[in-house]
Amino acid sequence: MRRWDLFCRVVDNFGDIGVCWRLARQLAEEHRQDVRLWVDDLTSFSRLCPSIATAADSQRVGSIEIRHWSADFPVVNAADVVIEAFACELPASYIDAMARRELAPVWINLEYLSAEDWVEDCHLLASPQTNSRLTKHFFFPGFTPRTGGVLRERDLLADRAAFDSAAEGEFWSTLGIPPRSADEIRVALFCYENAALPELLRAWSEGPQRVRLLVTPGAATAQVERWFGRVFLGAGPLEADFLTAHGLPFLPQATFDRLLWACDVNFVRGEDSFVRAQWAQRPFVWQIYPQAENAHRVKLEAFLACYLAELKVPGAAEAVRRCWLAWNFGGEIAAAWWDFAENRQSVERYAKDWASQLDQAGNLANNLVCFVNGT
Numbered sequence: 001m002r003r004w005d006l007f008c009r010v011v012d013n014f015g016d017i018g019v020c021w022r023l024a025r026q027l028a029e030e031h032r033q034d035v036r037l038w039v040d041d042l043t044s045f046s047r048l049c050p051s052i053a054t055a056a057d058s059q060r061v062g063s064i065e066i067r068h069w070s071a072d073f074p075v076v077n078a079a080d081v082v083i084e085a086f087a088c089e090l091p092a093s094y095i096d097a098m099a100r101r102e103l104a105p106v107w108i109n110l111e112y113l114s115a116e117d118w119v120e121d122c123h124l125l126a127s128p129q130t131n132s133r134l135t136k137h138f139f140f141p142g143f144t145p146r147t148g149g150v151l152r153e154r155d156l157l158a159d160r161a162a163f164d165s166a167a168e169g170e171f172w173s174t175l176g177i178p179p180r181s182a183d184e185i186r187v188a189l190f191c192y193e194n195a196a197l198p199e200l201l202r203a204w205s206e207g208p209q210r211v212r213l214l215v216t217p218g219a220a221t222a223q224v225e226r227w228f229g230r231v232f233l234g235a236g237p238l239e240a241d242f243l244t245a246h247g248l249p250f251l252p253q254a255t256f257d258r259l260l261w262a263c264d265v266n267f268v269r270g271e272d273s274f275v276r277a278q279w280a281q282r283p284f285v286w287q288i289y290p291q292a293e294n295a296h297r298v299k300l301e302a303f304l305a306c307y308l309a310e311l312k313v314p315g316a317a318e319a320v321r322r323c324w325l326a327w328n329f330g331g332e333i334a335a336a337w338w339d340f341a342e343n344r345q346s347v348e349r350y351a352k353d354w355a356s357q358l359d360q361a362g363n364l365a366n367n368l369v370c371f372v373n374g375t
């Protein structure tokens with residue numbers, strides 16, 4: 001068993017801690033590693049994991065030690081393996097502690113997920129540090145076997161397969177959402193402020209198909225409430241003709257995963273929910289984290305090319321592409337949506353093949369452990 005220090009800075013939103021928390025759990029629970037997780041923002045963390053005490057400097061959740069990463073960094077021994085998540089910059093005193101170790105730690109910078117070609121070339125590149133005998137390695141998650149893969153819990157696919165209609169019914173009832181009716185399509189909405197959303201809400205309200213929308217807190221809720229001109233009150237939905245919208249509370253991470261399993265179509269964003277939507281094996285629409293000068297467009301196009309390469313049903317790949325582009329960069333979202341919805345069954349069948357392909361890249365936690373073990 002090795003000791004791991006995992007460092008996470010919450011830049012904004014929940015993706016950084018979302019990924020780090022899943023990784024920490026998999027290393028501890030599935031690989032029996034001794035994990036200490038340093039997080040600078042325990043309040044954000046507590047939303048994903050409600051048992052986190054936000055004022056505690058040090059606490060345990062299961063076998064994982066959680067430390068509040070404050071400006072005043074304590075004197076600690078460096079671990080055998082150090083993960084610097086998303087180039088979060090380790091404290092200088094901790095780097096000194098790493099350099100003082102007899103055996104230099106394995107130092108890994110865990111990067112953001114991307115389907116761009118260059119990722120395969122940069123994955124596992126070594127960066128020797130000047131004035132020290134430490135070397136940092138770049139570890140790139142990705143979608144092909146020559147990358148680090150994506151996170152997947154050992155039992156995830158089995159749990160997903162076991163989530164049948166009875167389990168789904170129970171899930172909805174726990175959330176206080178009515179059971180499915182035959183004529184509706186159930187859609188989860190997790191997005192950033194999105195210029196296409198008002199138009200999409202209008203299209204949904206006009207039918208012809210009933211849409212039951214599950215709206216996550218934050219930007220999605222704010223925009224939906226603005227469109228209705230009313231706020232969500234308790235479990236009561238907002239309704240406009242063919243559209244019924246329910247405001248959800250922030251769900252613990254495992255419950256959020258199940259929301260994606262239970263909906264027919266998932267609107268997701270960022271990095272972690274984007275991956276979970278793929279494991280959910282449902283049609284999904286991704287809103288990529290926006291960057292300056294539309295730099296994110298290249299990243300989105302790279303993923304679309306990779307994801308849609310084997311979707312051969314006539315019209316289906318084009319429908320996905322059109323809907324995603326309209327959702328991210330503007331365009332005829334209403335027409336694009338109904339085209340997407342029409343191709344839903346084909347995309348859903350393909351989602352299963354895609355998940356198997358994704359699995360071939362291996363899972364990120366396994367790949368990290370193999371790298372550290374030199375196997």
Ligand code: TRH
Binds near residue numbers: 011015048
């Ligand atoms: O919150 P995000 O927008 O995070 C983003 C991205 O990671 C982006 O790449 C990064 O640069 C930026 O943050 C700083 O979206 P993401 O990645 O999907 O993370 C959301 C996490 O929140 C994910 O782990 C799922 C979790 N979640 C819940 O657990 N419950 C909920 O109810 C909701 C809505 C989300």
